[in-house]
Amino acid sequence: MKNLRLATFLPYQLSVTTNKISDLIGRAYVDILSLSRAQWRVLAVLGEEAGLTSSQVAAKTAQDKVTVTRAVKGLIADGHVRRQASQSDGRVAHLNLTAKGRRAYDQVAPAALQYEKALLSALTQSERKQLTQILSKLDTAVAHMSS
Amino acid sequence: MKNLRLATFLPYQLSVTTNKISDLIGRAYVDILSLSRAQWRVLAVLGEEAGLTSSQVAAKTAQDKVTVTRAVKGLIADGHVRRQASQSDGRVAHLNLTAKGRRAYDQVAPAALQYEKALLSALTQSERKQLTQILSKLDTAVAHMSS
DNA sequence: GTATAATAGTTTCATATGTAACTAATTGCA
DNA sequence: TGCAATTAGTTACATATGAAACTATTATAC
Numbered sequence: 001m002k003n004l005r006l007a008t009f010l011p012y013q014l015s016v017t018t019n020k021i022s023d024l025i026g027r028a029y030v031d032i033l034s035l036s037r038a039q040w041r042v043l044a045v046l047g048e049e050a051g052l053t054s055s056q057v058a059a060k061t062a063q064d065k066v067t068v069t070r071a072v073k074g075l076i077a078d079g080h081v082r083r084q085a086s087q088s089d090g091r092v093a094h095l096n097l098t099a100k101g102r103r104a105y106d107q108v109a110p111a112a113l114q115y116e117k118a119l120l121s122a123l124t125q126s127e128r129k130q131l132t133q134i135l136s137k138l139d140t141a142v143a144h145m146s147s
Numbered sequence: 148m149k150n151l152r153l154a155t156f157l158p159y160q161l162s163v164t165t166n167k168i169s170d171l172i173g174r175a176y177v178d179i180l181s182l183s184r185a186q187w188r189v190l191a192v193l194g195e196e197a198g199l200t201s202s203q204v205a206a207k208t209a210q211d212k213v214t215v216t217r218a219v220k221g222l223i224a225d226g227h228v229r230r231q232a233s234q235s236d237g238r239v240a241h242l243n244l245t246a247k248g249r250r251a252y253d254q255v256a257p258a259a260l261q262y263e264k265a266l267l268s269a270l271t272q273s274e275r276k277q278l279t280q281i282l283s284k285l286d287t288a289v290a291h292m293s294s
Numbered sequence: 295g296t297a298t299a300a301t302a303g304t305t306t307c308a309t310a311t312g313t314a315a316c317t318a319a320t321t322g323c324a
Numbered sequence: 325t326g327c328a329a330t331t332a333g334t335t336a337c338a339t340a341t342g343a344a345a346c347t348a349t350t351a352t353a354c
Contacts, residue, residue, distance in 0.1 A: 004256040006191050006207065010263050010278070011168050016209045017282045018165040020289045021158045036310075044153050055332060060153065062163045064312065069334060091319045091332040109151040115292070116157050122288035123281060130277045131157070134270060135164045141269035142167045145262070183340075202302060211342060216304060238302040238349045299352070310341070321330070 021119065028111040033104050038063055038071040040108065043080060043097070047105035051094040053086075080104055168266065175258040180251050185210055185218040187255065190227060190244070194252035198241040200233075227251055 006012050022037070029040040041061040046052060052060070058068045072095060075081035080101035086092045097105060120128055153159050169184070176187040188208040193199060199207070205215045219242060222228035227248035233239045244252060267275055 002260065003195075004191060004260055005195060006188070009259070010266065011165075011172050011259075012188075013279070013282050014161070014165045015169055017286050017289070018158075018161045019209070020293075021285065022162055024289055024293055025158050038310085041153070041159075044151060048150075048152060053332080062166070065333070066312065066335090067310085070310085073334095089320075089332085093333085112156070112158075113149065113151055118292055119157065119285060119288050122284045127277065127281050127284070130274065131281050132160070134274050134278050134281075135160050137269045137274070138168065138266060139164050141266050142164070142171055145265055146167075146171055185340085200302080212303070213305090213342065214340085217340085220304095236302085236350070240303085295354100297353090299350105301350075302348085303346105304348100305346075306344085308341100308343090311339080312337105313339105314335105314337085316335070317333085319330100319332080322328085324325105324327090 025112055025115045028115065029108050032111070033108060035104075036071065036074070038067045039075055039080075042068060042071045042075060042095075043101060043105050044109070044112075046081065046095055046097050046101070047109065050096050051084075053092045053094060055092070057095065075101070172259055172262045175262065176255045179258070180255060182251075183218065183221070185214045186222055186227075189215060189218045189222060189242075190248060190252050191256070191259075193228065193242055193244050193248070194256065197243050198231075200239045200241060202239070204242065222248070 026037055026040075029035045029037075029043075033040075035043065038061075041063060042057055045057055045060045049060075054068050054072060055065065057063075057072070058065045061068070063071075072081060072083070076083055079098055082096050082098050082101075083093045084096065086094060123131065173184055173187075176182045176184075176190075180187075182190065185208075188210060189204055192204055192207045196207075201215050201219060202212065204210075204219070205212045208215070210218075219228060219230070223230060226245055229243050229245050229248075230240045231243065233241060270278065
Protein backbone atom coordinates (compact mmCIF):
# COMPACT_ATOMS: atom_id res chain seq x y z
CA MET A 1 0.00 0.00 0.00
CA LYS A 2 1.30 3.43 -0.90
CA ASN A 3 2.08 5.87 1.85
CA LEU A 4 -0.29 8.46 3.16
CA ARG A 5 0.64 11.96 2.10
CA LEU A 6 -1.78 14.53 3.33
CA ALA A 7 -1.09 16.97 0.51
CA THR A 8 -2.19 14.47 -2.12
CA PHE A 9 -4.87 12.77 -0.07
CA LEU A 10 -8.14 13.42 -1.85
CA PRO A 11 -10.40 13.90 1.16
CA TYR A 12 -7.93 16.40 2.55
CA GLN A 13 -7.63 18.33 -0.71
CA LEU A 14 -11.39 18.48 -0.97
CA SER A 15 -11.69 19.66 2.58
CA VAL A 16 -9.09 22.39 2.30
CA THR A 17 -10.34 23.84 -0.94
CA THR A 18 -13.96 23.63 0.12
CA ASN A 19 -13.28 25.37 3.40
CA LYS A 20 -11.44 28.17 1.68
CA ILE A 21 -14.39 28.71 -0.63
CA SER A 22 -16.90 28.51 2.20
CA ASP A 23 -14.93 31.01 4.26
CA LEU A 24 -14.69 33.39 1.35
CA ILE A 25 -18.37 33.31 0.54
CA GLY A 26 -19.21 33.24 4.21
CA ARG A 27 -17.99 36.79 4.48
CA ALA A 28 -20.82 37.92 2.24
CA TYR A 29 -23.46 37.00 4.76
CA VAL A 30 -21.45 37.22 7.93
CA ASP A 31 -20.13 40.69 7.25
CA ILE A 32 -23.15 42.14 5.51
CA LEU A 33 -25.90 40.60 7.60
CA SER A 34 -24.31 39.08 10.70
CA LEU A 35 -25.75 35.70 9.84
CA SER A 36 -24.10 32.39 10.61
CA ARG A 37 -23.56 29.93 7.80
CA ALA A 38 -26.36 27.78 9.17
CA GLN A 39 -28.68 30.77 9.20
CA TRP A 40 -27.76 31.76 5.70
CA ARG A 41 -28.57 28.29 4.45
CA VAL A 42 -31.97 28.41 6.07
CA LEU A 43 -32.59 31.79 4.52
CA ALA A 44 -31.49 30.47 1.15
CA VAL A 45 -33.86 27.52 1.04
CA LEU A 46 -36.74 29.58 2.37
CA GLY A 47 -36.00 32.14 -0.32
CA GLU A 48 -36.35 29.41 -2.91
CA GLU A 49 -39.38 27.74 -1.42
CA ALA A 50 -41.73 29.21 1.14
CA GLY A 51 -43.50 27.38 3.95
CA LEU A 52 -40.99 24.61 4.52
CA THR A 53 -40.95 22.90 7.88
CA SER A 54 -37.87 22.64 10.04
CA SER A 55 -37.27 19.05 8.97
CA GLN A 56 -37.56 19.94 5.33
CA VAL A 57 -35.10 22.75 5.82
CA ALA A 58 -32.74 20.34 7.56
CA ALA A 59 -32.96 17.90 4.66
CA LYS A 60 -32.50 20.55 1.99
CA THR A 61 -29.58 22.22 3.72
CA ALA A 62 -27.93 18.96 4.79
CA GLN A 63 -27.76 20.28 8.32
CA ASP A 64 -28.54 18.63 11.62
CA LYS A 65 -32.01 19.33 12.95
CA VAL A 66 -30.50 20.86 16.09
CA THR A 67 -28.52 23.25 13.95
CA VAL A 68 -31.69 24.21 12.13
CA THR A 69 -33.63 24.72 15.35
CA ARG A 70 -30.99 27.13 16.58
CA ALA A 71 -30.57 28.92 13.27
CA VAL A 72 -34.32 29.43 12.99
CA LYS A 73 -34.54 30.65 16.55
CA GLY A 74 -32.03 33.37 15.71
CA LEU A 75 -33.69 34.25 12.43
CA ILE A 76 -37.04 34.64 14.15
CA ALA A 77 -35.48 36.70 16.92
CA ASP A 78 -34.09 39.20 14.46
CA GLY A 79 -37.15 39.26 12.29
CA HIS A 80 -35.96 37.45 9.18
CA VAL A 81 -38.30 34.50 9.50
CA ARG A 82 -41.85 33.91 10.70
CA ARG A 83 -43.13 30.64 12.11
CA GLN A 84 -46.68 29.47 11.57
CA ALA A 85 -48.18 26.41 13.23
CA SER A 86 -49.58 23.83 10.87
CA GLN A 87 -53.34 23.30 10.84
CA SER A 88 -53.13 19.66 9.93
CA ASP A 89 -50.19 18.46 12.05
CA GLY A 90 -49.63 19.79 15.52
CA ARG A 91 -45.98 18.79 15.53
CA VAL A 92 -44.82 20.91 12.66
CA ALA A 93 -44.65 24.60 11.85
CA HIS A 94 -44.17 26.27 8.51
CA LEU A 95 -41.41 28.79 8.07
CA ASN A 96 -41.53 31.83 5.83
CA LEU A 97 -39.35 34.82 5.15
CA THR A 98 -40.58 38.12 6.46
CA ALA A 99 -40.19 41.22 4.31
CA LYS A 100 -36.91 41.82 6.10
CA GLY A 101 -35.85 38.24 5.43
CA ARG A 102 -36.71 38.63 1.77
CA ARG A 103 -34.66 41.81 1.54
CA ALA A 104 -31.71 40.04 3.19
CA TYR A 105 -32.02 37.17 0.75
CA ASP A 106 -32.27 39.50 -2.23
CA GLN A 107 -29.18 41.26 -1.03
CA VAL A 108 -26.97 38.25 -0.42
CA ALA A 109 -28.06 35.83 -3.13
CA PRO A 110 -26.60 37.93 -5.97
CA ALA A 111 -23.33 38.29 -4.08
CA ALA A 112 -23.15 34.54 -3.58
CA LEU A 113 -23.85 33.93 -7.25
CA GLN A 114 -21.19 36.43 -8.13
CA TYR A 115 -18.65 34.45 -6.13
CA GLU A 116 -19.74 31.25 -7.77
CA LYS A 117 -19.40 32.85 -11.18
CA ALA A 118 -15.90 34.04 -10.40
CA LEU A 119 -14.91 30.57 -9.24
CA LEU A 120 -16.42 28.87 -12.25
CA SER A 121 -14.65 31.27 -14.56
CA ALA A 122 -11.42 29.58 -13.51
CA LEU A 123 -12.71 26.38 -15.09
CA THR A 124 -13.46 25.45 -18.66
CA GLN A 125 -16.99 24.55 -19.62
CA SER A 126 -15.99 20.92 -19.75
CA GLU A 127 -14.39 21.05 -16.32
CA ARG A 128 -17.56 22.50 -14.82
CA LYS A 129 -19.59 19.62 -16.15
CA GLN A 130 -16.98 17.15 -14.96
CA LEU A 131 -16.92 18.61 -11.49
CA THR A 132 -20.66 18.34 -11.01
CA GLN A 133 -20.59 14.81 -12.30
CA ILE A 134 -17.64 13.82 -10.14
CA LEU A 135 -19.21 15.26 -7.01
CA SER A 136 -22.37 13.38 -7.75
CA LYS A 137 -20.44 10.14 -8.16
CA LEU A 138 -18.54 10.71 -4.94
CA ASP A 139 -21.79 11.44 -3.21
CA THR A 140 -23.21 8.14 -4.32
CA ALA A 141 -20.06 6.29 -3.38
CA VAL A 142 -19.91 7.73 0.10
CA ALA A 143 -23.57 6.91 0.63
CA HIS A 144 -22.84 3.27 -0.14
CA MET A 145 -19.79 3.23 2.07
CA SER A 146 -21.67 4.67 5.03
CA SER A 147 -24.30 1.97 5.11
CA MET B 148 -28.68 37.09 -13.18
CA LYS B 149 -29.95 33.56 -12.71
CA ASN B 150 -31.57 32.61 -9.46
CA LEU B 151 -29.79 31.03 -6.54
CA ARG B 152 -30.65 27.39 -6.12
CA LEU B 153 -28.83 25.81 -3.26
CA ALA B 154 -28.94 22.32 -4.74
CA THR B 155 -27.01 23.40 -7.83
CA PHE B 156 -24.84 26.01 -6.14
CA LEU B 157 -21.28 24.82 -6.51
CA PRO B 158 -19.92 25.90 -3.12
CA TYR B 159 -22.83 24.17 -1.46
CA GLN B 160 -22.39 20.95 -3.43
CA LEU B 161 -18.72 20.92 -2.60
CA SER B 162 -19.43 21.51 1.04
CA VAL B 163 -22.07 18.79 1.36
CA THR B 164 -20.09 16.09 -0.41
CA THR B 165 -16.86 17.00 1.33
CA ASN B 166 -18.48 16.91 4.74
CA LYS B 167 -19.97 13.51 4.08
CA ILE B 168 -16.57 12.19 3.13
CA SER B 169 -14.87 13.82 6.11
CA ASP B 170 -17.45 12.40 8.48
CA LEU B 171 -17.06 8.95 7.03
CA ILE B 172 -13.29 8.90 7.25
CA GLY B 173 -13.43 10.67 10.57
CA ARG B 174 -14.88 7.54 12.09
CA ALA B 175 -11.65 5.73 11.42
CA TYR B 176 -9.68 7.83 13.86
CA VAL B 177 -12.48 8.95 16.14
CA ASP B 178 -13.75 5.44 16.78
CA ILE B 179 -10.47 3.61 16.74
CA LEU B 180 -8.27 6.10 18.54
CA SER B 181 -10.56 8.73 20.09
CA LEU B 182 -8.74 11.47 18.22
CA SER B 183 -10.37 14.62 16.94
CA ARG B 184 -10.01 15.51 13.29
CA ALA B 185 -7.55 18.24 14.22
CA GLN B 186 -5.48 15.76 16.19
CA TRP B 187 -5.50 13.25 13.41
CA ARG B 188 -4.22 15.84 10.99
CA VAL B 189 -1.38 16.71 13.31
CA LEU B 190 -0.54 13.05 13.67
CA ALA B 191 -0.65 12.63 9.90
CA VAL B 192 1.81 15.39 9.09
CA LEU B 193 4.13 14.36 11.90
CA GLY B 194 3.96 10.83 10.57
CA GLU B 195 5.15 12.11 7.21
CA GLU B 196 7.75 14.50 8.51
CA ALA B 197 9.27 14.54 11.95
CA GLY B 198 10.35 17.56 13.96
CA LEU B 199 7.91 20.09 12.56
CA THR B 200 7.07 23.13 14.65
CA SER B 201 3.55 24.10 15.59
CA SER B 202 3.42 26.77 12.89
CA GLN B 203 4.62 24.37 10.27
CA VAL B 204 1.99 21.89 11.33
CA ALA B 205 -0.63 24.62 11.12
CA ALA B 206 0.47 25.53 7.61
CA LYS B 207 0.60 21.93 6.41
CA THR B 208 -2.75 20.98 7.88
CA ALA B 209 -4.46 24.25 6.90
CA GLN B 210 -5.60 24.63 10.46
CA ASP B 211 -5.66 27.64 12.75
CA LYS B 212 -2.68 27.89 15.10
CA VAL B 213 -5.05 27.83 18.06
CA THR B 214 -6.51 24.59 16.81
CA VAL B 215 -3.03 23.16 16.52
CA THR B 216 -2.03 24.30 19.99
CA ARG B 217 -5.00 22.49 21.44
CA ALA B 218 -4.64 19.39 19.32
CA VAL B 219 -0.98 19.10 20.28
CA LYS B 220 -1.75 19.61 23.94
CA GLY B 221 -4.10 16.64 23.80
CA LEU B 222 -1.69 14.51 21.82
CA ILE B 223 1.08 15.19 24.32
CA ALA B 224 -1.26 14.47 27.23
CA ASP B 225 -2.09 11.02 25.91
CA GLY B 226 1.44 10.26 24.85
CA HIS B 227 1.19 10.36 21.08
CA VAL B 228 3.51 13.31 20.63
CA ARG B 229 6.63 14.67 22.28
CA ARG B 230 7.68 18.33 22.33
CA GLN B 231 11.29 19.40 22.24
CA ALA B 232 12.45 22.98 22.64
CA SER B 233 14.55 24.32 19.81
CA GLN B 234 18.22 25.07 20.50
CA SER B 235 18.42 27.89 18.02
CA ASP B 236 15.11 29.67 18.54
CA GLY B 237 13.60 30.01 21.97
CA ARG B 238 10.13 30.63 20.59
CA VAL B 239 9.64 27.36 18.82
CA ALA B 240 9.50 23.70 19.73
CA HIS B 241 9.83 20.67 17.52
CA LEU B 242 7.17 17.99 17.57
CA ASN B 243 7.71 14.30 17.10
CA LEU B 244 5.65 11.17 17.30
CA THR B 245 6.33 8.90 20.23
CA ALA B 246 6.35 5.14 19.70
CA LYS B 247 2.70 5.17 20.67
CA GLY B 248 2.01 7.96 18.20
CA ARG B 249 3.78 6.03 15.48
CA ARG B 250 1.71 2.97 16.20
CA ALA B 251 -1.47 5.04 16.04
CA TYR B 252 -0.39 6.51 12.75
CA ASP B 253 0.51 3.13 11.33
CA GLN B 254 -2.86 1.85 12.35
CA VAL B 255 -5.02 4.63 10.95
CA ALA B 256 -3.14 5.65 7.81
CA PRO B 257 -3.94 2.40 5.97
CA ALA B 258 -7.60 2.71 6.90
CA ALA B 259 -7.68 6.25 5.57
CA LEU B 260 -6.01 5.17 2.34
CA GLN B 261 -8.50 2.37 2.05
CA TYR B 262 -11.35 4.85 2.20
CA GLU B 263 -9.69 7.02 -0.39
CA LYS B 264 -9.23 4.03 -2.64
CA ALA B 265 -12.88 3.09 -2.34
CA LEU B 266 -13.93 6.62 -3.20
CA LEU B 267 -11.59 6.87 -6.14
CA SER B 268 -12.82 3.57 -7.48
CA ALA B 269 -16.09 5.33 -8.20
CA LEU B 270 -14.25 7.54 -10.66
CA THR B 271 -12.55 6.79 -13.93
CA GLN B 272 -8.84 7.37 -14.24
CA SER B 273 -9.53 10.48 -16.27
CA GLU B 274 -11.97 11.82 -13.70
CA ARG B 275 -9.41 11.42 -10.94
CA LYS B 276 -6.92 13.51 -12.85
CA GLN B 277 -9.58 16.07 -13.66
CA LEU B 278 -10.64 16.36 -10.05
CA THR B 279 -7.16 17.06 -8.78
CA GLN B 280 -6.66 19.60 -11.51
CA ILE B 281 -10.00 21.27 -10.91
CA LEU B 282 -9.40 21.51 -7.16
CA SER B 283 -6.04 23.05 -7.83
CA LYS B 284 -7.59 25.63 -10.16
CA LEU B 285 -10.29 26.46 -7.66
CA ASP B 286 -7.67 26.82 -5.00
CA THR B 287 -5.77 29.33 -7.07
CA ALA B 288 -8.94 31.19 -7.95
CA VAL B 289 -10.09 31.49 -4.36
CA ALA B 290 -6.65 32.69 -3.33
CA HIS B 291 -6.89 35.50 -5.82
CA MET B 292 -10.40 36.38 -4.76
CA SER B 293 -9.45 36.55 -1.10
CA SER B 294 -6.75 39.12 -1.57
C1' DG C 295 23.33 49.03 21.11
C1' DT C 296 18.64 50.06 21.96
C1' DA C 297 13.86 50.66 20.62
C1' DT C 298 10.42 48.91 17.54
C1' DA C 299 8.34 45.52 14.83
C1' DA C 300 7.46 40.86 13.87
C1' DT C 301 6.95 35.96 15.10
C1' DA C 302 5.70 31.60 17.95
C1' DG C 303 2.72 30.04 20.83
C1' DT C 304 -0.88 30.19 24.64
C1' DT C 305 -4.97 31.72 27.11
C1' DT C 306 -9.42 33.88 27.31
C1' DC C 307 -13.87 34.64 25.74
C1' DA C 308 -17.90 34.18 23.17
C1' DT C 309 -20.11 31.20 20.13
C1' DA C 310 -21.00 26.93 17.43
C1' DT C 311 -21.53 22.18 17.19
C1' DG C 312 -23.30 17.14 17.64
C1' DT C 313 -25.19 13.41 20.69
C1' DA C 314 -28.44 12.05 23.54
C1' DA C 315 -32.32 12.67 26.36
C1' DC C 316 -36.64 14.74 26.40
C1' DT C 317 -41.75 16.54 25.27
C1' DA C 318 -45.57 16.61 22.38
C1' DA C 319 -48.20 15.06 18.59
C1' DT C 320 -49.33 11.53 15.19
C1' DT C 321 -49.45 7.04 13.00
C1' DG C 322 -49.87 1.99 12.84
C1' DC C 323 -52.02 -1.86 14.07
C1' DA C 324 -54.18 -5.30 17.05
C1' DT D 325 -60.74 2.27 20.50
C1' DG D 326 -56.29 2.10 22.67
C1' DC D 327 -51.46 1.43 23.13
C1' DA D 328 -46.78 0.96 21.10
C1' DA D 329 -43.78 2.89 17.77
C1' DT D 330 -42.59 7.12 14.90
C1' DT D 331 -41.87 11.68 13.99
C1' DA D 332 -41.12 16.93 14.85
C1' DG D 333 -38.87 19.75 17.40
C1' DT D 334 -36.38 21.45 21.70
C1' DT D 335 -33.23 21.35 25.59
C1' DA D 336 -29.02 19.94 28.11
C1' DC D 337 -24.52 18.69 28.05
C1' DA D 338 -19.92 18.25 26.58
C1' DT D 339 -16.78 19.62 23.37
C1' DA D 340 -14.89 22.37 19.43
C1' DT D 341 -14.01 26.56 17.30
C1' DG D 342 -11.98 31.30 15.87
C1' DA D 343 -10.91 36.16 17.11
C1' DA D 344 -8.46 38.88 19.95
C1' DA D 345 -5.46 39.83 23.68
C1' DC D 346 -1.39 38.36 25.83
C1' DT D 347 3.71 36.57 26.91
C1' DA D 348 8.10 35.49 25.41
C1' DT D 349 11.56 35.56 22.06
C1' DT D 350 13.90 37.05 17.87
C1' DA D 351 14.69 40.19 13.89
C1' DT D 352 14.96 44.90 12.07
C1' DA D 353 15.93 49.82 11.89
C1' DC D 354 18.19 53.62 13.22
